[in-house]
Amino acid sequence: MTEESPQTTATPVCYRHPDRGTYVTCVRCDRPICPDCMNPASVGFQCPECVREGRRTTIPARTVFGGNLSGEQGTVTRALIGINIAAWLLTVVAAVLTSEVSVRELGRFVIFGGVTGVTDWGAAVPAYSYFGGATGGIAAGEFWRLFTADFLHYGLIHLAFNMYALWILGRECERLLGRGRFLALYLFAGVGGSVAVYLFSPLNEASAGASASIFGLLGAMFFFLRRLRADPRGLVFLIILNFSLSFVVANISIWGHIGGFVVGAAVGALMAYLPAGPNRARLQLIGLVGVGVALTVLIALRTAAFGIL
Template structure:
């Protein structure tokens, strides 16, 4: 009697072996398998791995599980592109253009009272956004200023300037300091440093300037960057001898040139130093939490000072 073949037609009656096909392309035979999930993959789906090949899904999953590169202080590596520094400069330049346009032929660019006329005069925009404690624009008029509820001035003032020379000096300093600090801290931490230092300088101007004295400029934040650079370089064990002379020159400039807000510069310097300490000396294990908490403490302290000053002016 003749023996019949099995159901699949082999000599032993068992199923005929089938060639594996790619799990993504069922018409392509392959003997290569993903080293992670063991699914068959064709040459089009193969991705080089440290050992063997992987399928596209496993490669993407591996990328998601890899922690992104961080700086020494917990920031993202995206800070090396300097996008925040460039954006801040663009905002300051835009504010200067708007200030000039609002002046309608006045002395917004040059011709003001500072630096022998090199600095520009006030404009409707600087009148609206500069730090002003409590004063009226006209005799016996309605009072304006931070004490009158215009708290936005503590932020807007750091983006307004009295003339092109004032703007160019501050933007040059921001370009020099900002790129290195942003690369070291990451975009978010650098932005926090800049804004909190600028706010601290404006709060100091509000506290210690005459009620009718207006002040504006990015120099409150710039002085904060100077202080933070010094603190961070010390934390990294790097040489700070090149920073000290520049800082001293700027302080001499602050105390000797008329119409410069001394409280604003010193306040920005001290706030920047405090932020630098918070960012640079946060313990590694809970660094982000410590940095956020330290920043919050500084902001609460500044808020308390503003409330006290407001009560003194309006009480």
């Protein structure tokens, strides 16, 4: 009877931790790995180095419009809804703390809203004009209103309608575009609505609400459906219905809806129809910059007409 040598009976050790014995090997490089180095694979386990190498060489999955698949979780849509709700709560709390709203008026204010210090500060107002001169508003250099107006609402009913629409449309657009592209679409459409208000609305008229961005999502979705060769007739009916309500229901910013829709449709067309390939992301970014430049020029021309620039 012969004795086995130590070399034939020794337990293999992890190549990263020589003090740990193991009988498990990486399915890619066949090196021994301990439990701390095991990464589950479709079959067996892989070592950390092979996992890193696989990530470098694997092309990540993309949506049809070039975004990553993270948008399927609807994270940005949820975050935007949260921001809108938080801004509305801030409006209510600030109005109560500053005695702008009495306890007797609070119930009606919560439901239907009203002008407060917060909305007065952040709504899209072309100009607070007295005796023909611009003393406040966008024309007086308060350009933050072009952005903040999209996150302020007049009352719970106003907020609820917009957030419901954002929940339905936002998740679908985010799924198709991915997080970053969807956020760009939402913000550009919102600013586009405020720019239209600045260009065409009466000077002292205030406008606020996420409806500009929501109309932008409607405009973009039309091009998404066309690009995917899906039937857009149901969406077209919804667009016509919403625009009809804009002209019928009182206290609705028509120009905000039109501006958001036009800019959202433009951004959606860029995302949908720019050619696929390694340069698509760069081309989409250039297109967004072009839209931003066009909006900036319109803002500058309108402000110059007031004699501010």
